[in-house]
Amino acid sequence: MAVRDARVHRPWRRLVLGLFALLAIGPARAETLVIAGDIWCPINCAPESAKPGIFVELARDIFAEAGIQVEYRVINWARAISDARTGKLNAVIGAGIQDAPDFLYTPTAPGISRMCFYVAQGAPWRYQGLGSLAQVRLGTINSYSYGQEIDAYVRMHRAKGDRVQVVSGEQALEMNVEKVRFGRLDATVENSWVMENLLARTRQQDRLQSAGCRAPDVPIYLAFSPAIEASARYNALFEAGLQRYRASGRLDALMRSYGVTTP
Template sequence: MVDIAREIFAEAGYEFDYQNFGWARSLQLAREQLIDGVVGALKGDAPDFIFPETALGEARITLYTHPQSQWVYDGIDTLQGKTLLVINGYSYSPELDRYISEYSDDPERIWILSGPAPLARALQLLDRERTDVFVEDSAVMSWFLAQNTSIAAPRNAGLAYEAPLFIAFPPENPDAAELANLLDSGLARLTASGRLAVILSAYWLSDPDL
């Protein structure tokens, strides 16, 4: 997603500077106009933000457990009796978001991580069995594990939700609509030229996967 956006914005004369912050802080920095937009947003993350028409990726929100666990996610009711580890400010699915909001003050049900590099911390907590279940996008998890081969892979306990991913811009940004339109037109151009397929091939992805 970052490489696609970098190429689109470079063609239009923009410098694309990608920085990694905690998600809740990223949204706040965008609203304060200290950054221009956020990468990898679900529409539920910030419903008032300006989104392109075309998604740049697809989220597959997945539940993970310790490798020795036999638990399987089969709807929100199956979380009863489990501690769910989540990242502060993330939107996962309408159903999971409601559950997290309802029980956010109950540490026996919900444990919220904040700050940079939360995924590494989450996997450490899961491996030490200090929490039962962690929720993350499967592509993010796969990429992270490929980059950090010394970290034990968690067990996939089931898919919770699928939804499109976007680069989104805060309504406070006066260029938000222009930047969103630029992504749409640029993505169409990359698709037509075949350049999109070349970019995606570096990540073992094809166009439908984005």
């Protein structure tokens, strides 16, 4: 009888031991996708904000549908590109293809960068093509791409600093705005969504004005690291989500919630 009882209870003992083993290991860790960039609101805004940015919300919602958590970090743009290139991050937010040609990009661009030039209120200068930049001291941001022609112009003139000044850091745009306001720069160039958002938040709409925009507009993306094997899968998941959100009108609604419209 004792032997039979032992055989009957042995499966229960194995089950209990298995449960203890699972508890010791702990719960399975959720898959996490780390995305980063410097603040470029409304594309990506303060992480603790109720409105963390258009691209951040898109990434969180689309990847959540696949059971993947998104961790959003704010770091210097040049470092974000470098860290993603070496696989320390999964993706950078708001990159143009010129920013990192070796990264993975979705066929569908979730947004555009319309680069416009901004001068102090009342200043007479207007952007009329690349040749007109010779008339101004232009403020730019390190490692940003403004399109092939302007990028070439920046590379040619940044060393001397008399025609192009380059700044870095999380407050780079604010620095360029201040320089224009106080006459240390004649103009700065920035994405129109970003500049309008900044001027509205800081109540400086009457301090700077648009002096014309570069054409054509440049598509911007959530650009995935070339050093991470899973990037191809993430890229495909994000593309499928963008297609669904565009077809359902959800992408338009998200854009409108940030005060912009889908191009």
